[in-house]
Amino acid sequence: MLWKKLIEGKVQSDTLWQGLANRRGWTKYLFRQILTSNEVQKTHEFYRSLYPKIMRDIDQIETNWRTGNFQIEKIQCRSQNSKGVYCLQYDDEKIISGLRDNTIKIWDRKTLECTKVLTGHNGSVLCLQYDEKVIVTGSSDSTVRVWNVKTGELINTLLHHCEAVLHLRFCDGTMVTCSKDRSIAVWQMNSSTDITIRRVLVGHRAAVNVVDFDEKYIVSASGDRTIKVWDTTTCEFVRTLLGHKRGIACLQYRDKIVVSGSSDNTIRIWDIECGACLRILEGHDELVRCIRFDSKRIVSGAYDGKIKVWDLVAALDPRSQSSLCIRTLTEHTGRVFRLQFDEFQIVSSSHDDTILCFNFLNDSPTTDDATTTTTTPMHSTS
Template sequence: MEESASGDATLTTIIKLENDVQMEGPGDVLASATTTDLLADLSLAEDFNKEKHLGQAYLINHEKILGTFQSWNEHEQRDFMERALQRMGHYQIGHIDRYIRPMLQRDFISHLPSQLAVMILQNLDAKSLSSCEAVCSNWRSVLAVGQLWRKLIERNVRSDNLWRGLSEKRKWKNFVLIGREAAAQLICERYGKKYDQLRGSFDMFMLQHKFYRELYPQVISDISKIETNWRTGTYTLSRINCRSEQSKGVYCLQYDDDKIVSGLRDNTIKIWDRHDLSNPRVLSGHTGSVLCLQYDNRVIISGSSDATVRVWDVNTGECLNTLIHHCEAVLHLRFSDGVMVTCSKDRSIAVWDMVSPREINMRRVLVGHRAAVNVVDFDERYIVSASGDRTIKVWSADSLEFVRTLSGHKRGIACLQYRGRLVVSGSSDNTIRLWDIYSGVCLRVLEGHEELVRCIRFDDKRIVSGAYDGKIKVWDLQAALDSRSLPGCLCLSTLVQHTGRVFRLQFDDFQIVSSSHDDTILIWDFLDATGETRDVNADALNDAAPAPAVIVDNANNVDESSSEENEDVVRRERHPARQGPRASPELFH
């Protein structure tokens, strides 16, 4: 009877406590309590006197039972425990839950050697690192001493071009990928602290932790702004005016952080210092328009409508070599790893071995196109060429044998880029096509330009195209490769600033640099986008001679009245319904 009364009293207490919990507001700690917790609390309160509840038979046999339990395998042990739990009362399970919970929530980081803790945590992403900081001060100290935010930033800089570029443009590159001591000194200078006083102290670790912890969201914010600016077409525009007495257009260009190298219709190459764009260095020697060029850290190689290829010293501007092979204009060229490929209006492709700038030997001529070969690209597997005959041809880079033809464009092909297994081409049928080079299948057709697509480039995210309609379009590459994407979702933005045909462009994560028949080079900056436009060499423009006359008819066709037909490699075709300029019969059919 006493035991029954005791049990009833306990049950009454539990019910009362449960009612109290239900009556508490949601903000009270008690509101999160459970019946199981309350039962466990009651049973734990009696643990100090638990010996009086243990029978003599149990005390005699429990060691034997535990020995038998130990002899079982883990599956048998688990099965036994499940069966035992099924036979327990609710308050007993609550007690066991409270007993086990600390075992499952052990602070392993605090109990591990610091080096091992750092090795584990340094594999986390930013969100997880932030969560770790909030656990306790000890975990935060592990992050600080291990400089885990710095290591995360360094990993991103090593693996991601956008991060690497931002580290240079935002001037925080010097705080990563250098020794700890050197970085610590720079951080002390930034915060106005004395390095000698903090060196090796915990305060020094915390100061470095503060710097990198604050740097990370700043970088993420920059990346978000850049992506938004690309999608919305928001930029700051810098205009380089290239007009001179003879200039009638900028046909080609390439750039880096220090310079822009451009090929002009006035037969010259102009090298613009990115820090002083008003006074270009001029390379003269070609007797025709400079239609294509490429440079590396040693040489500039250019092709011209004078049918020659010239090799120049990139630092001194000296002409080191002149290659005479093609019998008509050299329309495009590419070189890499000791190999150069050139193509011409004479319908041929030439493959060259580059021993040195002064020793470049012909290896083989590839013949197969039925019209001018307007563009080439290659890697270690394939050479890819496109022609006015409406086809793209693929050649083996090793054997130089023909592999396959990609057919689909309805008119001549003016431009392409090849990388990985993807070829992207632009045509005078006003479309862009994406191809799988292995199967030859056309993956997508992009429509939107109103005239010939003259230049095209792509990276892992975007395709950027320029056309004779004067527009530059930015396309979503990943969406274009997804067959489920609707055509209306593919063009991210259209950039309209050129007043003439867009001849050439190049881009990276932060900018587009483009050139045009309007005698300008435009720099479209998506990093520091303010919407402003500035003429970086306006004084030079005021002193220059006026541009050559052009005639614009009512149909907006442009006739370059001072151009010669054999130089006009970018002339659009005549449409029967619109009287336009006379086109070369071999180009962009």
């Protein structure tokens, strides 16, 4: 059963293998004892042939990302008053979105039907994050609201910011929010009903558009063209990252790397420890509004309506002179406001009042079941 143990080890240690196991349905054949002699014979052959199938799947997914082969699903939000989906987060069961019409809508991943509408905000829902217990939302009504993720009931309303709450992140009992009022609030989350301010960070000279953090650093970016780094434990200021020519609209921080997008139409990759800009990515025609990255790729969305996929590994190699934009997706008809992605898909939302799901896990794409996008190569400057 060496093949079985090899596959189980990969599934336990690698998110790509884990995701494939769930999506392809072969999880039920793993991590269990063989029961009958007939099954022994069947499973030996099964595991031996399964491994090369998985490798082919993995190669195909990578090819689909690079060639722009995907199946697309569209959720038409049909907002009553004002159109636009400002924020979203998804998992295998649902997509939760925050809309310009002041509502939070929850969608079923399989049927794409709206299963719940949460009302309570008096302004556009600009940011959100959820876990297995709560959804936390920030709005242009200056409030942060906490909802029960299962029932949709409003649990708590946090009043601190005096202008729109533009972004928030929470993890392990800490939440960080930022606002058009130029401040960053660090909150202690003891429970969904017991949330108190620990510290307010001031220093930005314009709206703070985005925050991210881990156990070491809080990172914030502002319309004042700067990224500021703060110590998560002490909340003391650490350093400023300078380089963008105009305000910064989005960033993500993980593993000592910060990737930011700006209204100067560029994306910058930074080393958080020394503050150096490692690479500038050029290609978007308007403000870069949302950005996410993993160990392989950066995916960005902009006011030009385009989503671009970039080669992060090549971008981090100072010797690389190749075109770093792998693909440009042009399916949205309005500004791209938010996106999230994993090894198999991109889920994005837009001013066009839609949520699009790009699925790159299709077995043998044809012109009937996949969309192919074409793009001229975009060049980066380091």
